[in-house]
Amino acid sequence: MVDLLKEERIVLKKRRHWLVIVLELAPLVLAALLPPLLIAGVSSVPQIGLAFSDYSELAIFGLFAWWLFIWMIIFVVWTNYYLDVLVITNKRVIDIEQLGLFARDIVEVRMENVEDVKTEVLGLIASLLDIGNVYIQTAAESREVIIKNIPNPHKLREVIAQYRDEL
Template identity: 30%
Template sequence: MFTTHHYPHQRPDERIVFYLRRYWFVFFKTMLFYAVLLIFPYLFFLLSETLFPNLLSSSVGFPAIVIGASIYYLFIWLFFFHAFADYYLDMWIVTNHRIINIEQEGLFARVISEQDLQRIQDITSDIHGFFPTLFGYGNVHIQTAGEQQRFTFEQVSHAAEVARNIQTQVRLCQAHGHTLAGANQQAPIERKAVKTGEFVL
């Protein structure tokens, strides 16, 4: 179970610095699209009442319209739930050791990939379009030396600031790694030959 402090497979000395989802306006546009789709059956009902007044009073026509509208709304709900799950369950987690990309693919599949901060080579951000520029959301691209050479934080808020924060964590992680490496290096052992009888130690 994921919380703001704990998540599955967390390392002993690992802590979450921040986590991101796509900017809320991205899903708001999806909500507007489905809200428009909800109006269509009502418009069809008004049109049928004007053009085919006997259809609604028919013992077959009215139940058929009700069943058709019910099936239509059911599919609208399913597609909306799929869009919400894709928006809400897609997540990017930045810890003091690594970045984790959680990508929801459909309702029953999820892909999780990760990369250590020390293997990050380059971080860039870009903002394109009218609404992204107006609201300040965009993409953050992370170039790594691993098998998945490019991580992308898609449509996140304050993309440039996110890129700077990740770069800060990379520098801290690399500095901490160099410190540990220096502390673990032992001074070369000076071996002296001391004669004890016929043996040399």
């Protein structure tokens, strides 16, 4: 996936913090839980439940179809998260971002072009879980590379600075 240069080795691989994927998947899980609760609720009302029993097969069909659909969407969301990777090598910083299923953005910055690295941790939850953004100022065509919602951003800054200074 990443073609390494001569004498290049991968130092660090990072993905966005797990909280990001949890927050993205939470509405889908709720959407999966809602229909059975609705069916149970409707069935428990005597008059409605009696009429509903004529269409119970349809309801169960709809439920399984809905769950299958949600299952697929969960994996689309997960794949989008999983394929966003930040790769730090001893020579480059490579930010791979999957934008939906049909778009992919790869930004590659050579260590000698890294001018400045800034980290930002904002908010209570971010501070407690050590989630932040990393801003890499470069001398390259892409002036600034922004990596969002990364765990241990300060450590990442130190690693980039270390390998930039070694060059």
